[in-house]
Amino acid sequence: MSDPTAQPRRVVVTGIGVVCPLGSRVDDVWSALSSGTSGITNCDTLPVESAGLPMKFAGECRQFTGDISNFGELEKDKQKSIRKALKVMCRETQMAVAAAELALADAGITAGSIDPERAGVVLGSDYMLTVPEDYVDGIRKCTEEGQFDYTDWGTEGLDQMTPLWMLKYLPNMPASHIAILNDFRGPNNSLTMRETSSNMAVGEAFTTISRGHADVMVAGATGTRILPMQAIHAMQSGELADQSCEPSAACRPFDKNRTGMVAGEGAGTVVLEEYEHAKARGAKIYGEVVGVGSSLVADRQLRGDTEKALANAIAAALRDAKLAPENVGHINAHGLGTKSGDQHEAAAIRTALGDAGKTVPVTSLKSYFGNLGAASGVVELAGSLLALKNGQLPKTLNYETPDPECGITVATGEQSPGKSFLKLSVTPQGQASVLAVVAG
Template identity: 50%
Template sequence: MSIPEPRRVVITGVGVICPLGNNPVELQSALQAGKSGVGPIESLPAGALPIRNGAEAQAFTGSIDDYGPLEKGLQRAIRKGQKVMCREIEMGVAAAQLALSDAALDENSRDRDRTGVVYGSDYIMTLPEEFAAGIQRCIDAEGRFDFSRWAELGLPQVNPLWLLKYLPNMPASHIAIYNDLRGPNNSLTLREASPCAALAEAYSTISRGHADVLVVGSTGSRVHPFRALHASMQEPLAPDRDDPTAMSRPFDADREGAVLGEGAAAMILETREHATARGAKILGEVVGYGSSTVASQADPRHLQRALANVMRSAIAGTSPQEIGHINAHGVGTREGDAQEAAAIGEVFGDPQAAPPVVAPKSYFGNLGAGGGMVEVVASLLSLESGQLFDPLNYDAPDPECPVRMADAKTPAGDQFVSTNVTPQGQATAIRIARYR
């Protein structure tokens, strides 16, 4: 039996919701201008957290206009659905609708049974307001919470549909329902590793012939009452500075930790045959990926090993010299950046001969599961323009992070590798090339 050749998978549209704007033009303009998205957090109560600054997607208000051009019927459906969407899900759905519009992939140019959705997210946390009224009803005369009252007095105060607002499979569900996409549908919850995992799953699904088109995206927020508290207790966060834009400092000797952010992005992946048949503009081609998990108990250098594993997998079949640039995870922590730099050296050798490195988190911090997809879009736009962008706050190169940082004069090359890793050691990478 003959085995058919894998189908080529191309990118034909993108959508972005992030601290630098709600479309690719705004994102690229901010990167080229060196404009940071970090500033005072407006959506969280002052004094509740050890930091006052982060990177909010302030241009995203939840207005139906944020979802791009929509037919009236779709506008009504999304407005109705917003009642059961938290902000992360709203951003994810909006990014997908923007990508569909950017790709001109309307219902007349797709087979609904061969078009699906793959979406990544964090585990999405409930807002405390969902339970406030119920808890208040269970306070006894001494001002203490009495759990024995919960079933009778507290639970009836909770919206019966509250869980639908926070399930991590809901972005993919909403996108498929609104657009009548009946093909493969999958949701991946791998924290920061989710975006490249979603792209890899979509690439594999299309390559093996199970779909012609997939809407692929990820959404996340660390600007959230519970998420921000968890991060402040479990991870090194950059302390406030007089100039908030100086807080996120990937690979810099003066880096102190990650910056909280929020955002989402999506892409349209389809077979080359499908894209060319409908006359779509092809923005790039997915040509490799990698996935690995290395637990800290297995190796004290678990982040280095996991990242080296995924980069090797992503560049398999090509020489390291053909990689135009590396879009690094670059979260800004002491240990994380040092291990990532070591992984790059392990795979690509001498830093001065290795591909140049970009660190978009210097502009908008850690967007959780949304970050990696926004970062891939940034590199994809750089392939198109031919030039990369300056790193922010890279003032003093750290000898512990021997990487060759790119700047606005550095050519983007013909292909790039983008990597992400969680603190637990789940790593993913994707390799995308200029379409030829």
């Protein structure tokens, strides 16, 4: 058992793995961020033209097909295990497993190189929803002369579903697959908290190591806003960008002329490791997680107050990290690109950081790839870690006209990332999460 009087242990990031619209290699992702190259293109996932859907462009992971080559360079035994498991993985789970394998390879962690009892996983996700193809055969069997008979579903339609169908969509499956494939026997958890899932997963992994319950944790999230059922929800409840825009110019966080969010998909993980453990094996260090904050604020009608929630979470993360506002190098914002969302986020930054909130550079990487759902936070976290490593803060794409209602300093590509940053995420329901990270 850990000593309750002992000082918290330091926690560093030693590996990064991403599957996002900018690519699945860290070098490719950084190349796009550093050069201002967008990953938002015409949407191929949905039948936009034939169905007249308002999602003409999106951040799609076109490079990710689910082929075993997408999971990185693997030993034959692990290749065999992943191939066997693919039949019970939906696309989000496949991307999560791939991101984890890429992160572990980046960290230099292989089978037998660490104590499996001291290694664990925390993975976040959106709600995982079935794709229509899963129901097609059953629906056909219950349909006669164009009419679907609901009374036949239980006896005729259901037996057309694959017996392992449910396993593909359980939100705890990404963490389960990652742990089984790598024989990680330590703490394991799954979080479903929409866009805050990434920060909350990394935050839980951080505290798990800090209190001595593990030495190594894989943490991150996977998500989508462009598979059919999730896309319908985004179209019904989200504020989508003007569909007449050029795809690469559609997402305009904090710009006065922003029109809404762009939907996307992706996954990302980081390897968190206790500092002395990482140092002993000669691991490279991207940065050190020093604080985490979260807050949920909603009224009696369950309408989220994102401004108050973010201000609370920022303040909590700064306290946890013992980091003064004036020492924050940059902020990696939620930056959804919606009118009210960006305005409330900017107000929260100014409230929580005081005078520093007006001058600290703020970047939003959703301008490169859209809203990846639960995965957004960790992919954006990876972007800031790479910014620290390379000494360059990616600009917020498409930021041309400052919005006086925001009153913050939006990154233009000319500012330094500094030696520390805050990663902000928030949901429409008023759940906010913030990570504080310093250079390694």
